[in-house]
Amino acid sequence: MLLHFTKMHGLGNDFVMVDLVTQRARITPAHICQLADRRFGIGFDQLLIVEPPRDPTMDFRYRIFNADGSEVENCGNGARCFARFVRDQRLTHKRDIHVETAGGPLVLKVQHDGMVRVDMGRPRFSPAGVPFEAAGDQPLHTLQVGEETLSISVVSMGNPHAVLQVDDVESAPVERLGPAIEAHPRFPRKVNAGFMQVVSPSRIRLRVFERGSGETLACGTGACAAVASGIRQGLLKSPVTVELPGGELSIEWPDPEAALIMVGPATRVFDGRVVLN
Numbered sequence: 001m002l003l004h005f006t007k008m009h010g011l012g013n014d015f016v017m018v019d020l021v022t023q024r025a026r027i028t029p030a031h032i033c034q035l036a037d038r039r040f041g042i043g044f045d046q047l048l049i050v051e052p053p054r055d056p057t058m059d060f061r062y063r064i065f066n067a068d069g070s071e072v073e074n075c076g077n078g079a080r081c082f083a084r085f086v087r088d089q090r091l092t093h094k095r096d097i098h099v100e101t102a103g104g105p106l107v108l109k110v111q112h113d114g115m116v117r118v119d120m121g122r123p124r125f126s127p128a129g130v131p132f133e134a135a136g137d138q139p140l141h142t143l144q145v146g147e148e149t150l151s152i153s154v155v156s157m158g159n160p161h162a163v164l165q166v167d168d169v170e171s172a173p174v175e176r177l178g179p180a181i182e183a184h185p186r187f188p189r190k191v192n193a194g195f196m197q198v199v200s201p202s203r204i205r206l207r208v209f210e211r212g213s214g215e216t217l218a219c220g221t222g223a224c225a226a227v228a229s230g231i232r233q234g235l236l237k238s239p240v241t242v243e244l245p246g247g248e249l250s251i252e253w254p255d256p257e258a259a260l261i262m263v264g265p266a267t268r269v270f271d272g273r274v275v276l277n
């Protein structure tokens with residue numbers, strides 16, 4: 001069958017968007033891996049599938065799949081692209097969009113300047129909520145990775161994050177430590193590994209080795225997790241500009257009881273049709 005799709009990105013974190021509101025298709029894990037392949041398929045960091053809502057008070061449901069086919073709970077850059085996509089596809093004319101995700105409901109606002117504002121919900125630090133095997137909740141945990149003893153913070157943004165503070169993101173050993181942290185046995189559902197350099201209380205530089213997709217040019221939930229971790233440790237003060245390899249995000253977390261707010265771009269690249277075998 002032929003499947004219509006749209007290619008989008010949020011600061012270089014790239015997505016294939018599929019509208020299953022006006023199309024009907026059964027997309028299998030094998031299809032997802034085929035479509036993810038940057039030579040034999042289309043290529044993406046995540047596949048985002050838009051469906052009618054299950055909860056009638058919501059506007060849509062959207063499902064998120066990593067390049068390895070795993071379904072996940074939340075995707076910050078993807079949420080912004082989803083909001084732009086449903087308006088471009090004329091599936092809604094709303095600017096304030098309520099969407100169901102596996103990680104819970106999100107409220108998105110498409111601003112008149114084209115940027116998208118996402119209420120990303122509250123960060124959760126309890127190890128059980130990440131999940132991460134640890135005796136209790138604390139700002140920093142030690143994690144043994146081979147010969148190295150790392151000091152990490154753990155945060156759930158609906159999806160799991162480990163944040164490691166580094167002196168310089170450029171020289172951080174992301175290729176080596178990223179996969180080792182991602183698959184560490186103390187993270188029963190694996191984890192996204194963020195490498196955070198604090199530039200000032202209002203600016204960080206960040207690289208993220210994403211669970212199920214590898215290092216990406218940007219990670220929205222990773223930016224939120226890093227800012228929440230930095231504020232909790234007294235290193236940062238809201239609002240914080242997060243400088244990622246693909247560009248900048250603005251993250252606000254005005255107080256510990258509040259939700260994190262992320263504002264950033266969503267870019268449409270091309271529309272296409274793909275054969276699903």
Ligand SMILES: N[C@H](CCC[C@H](N)C(=O)O)C(=O)O
Binds near residue numbers: 074075160213219
């Ligand atoms: N790899 C992530 C999902 C995508 C998150 C990222 N692309 C973002 O913008 O938040 C995970 O397995 O939890």
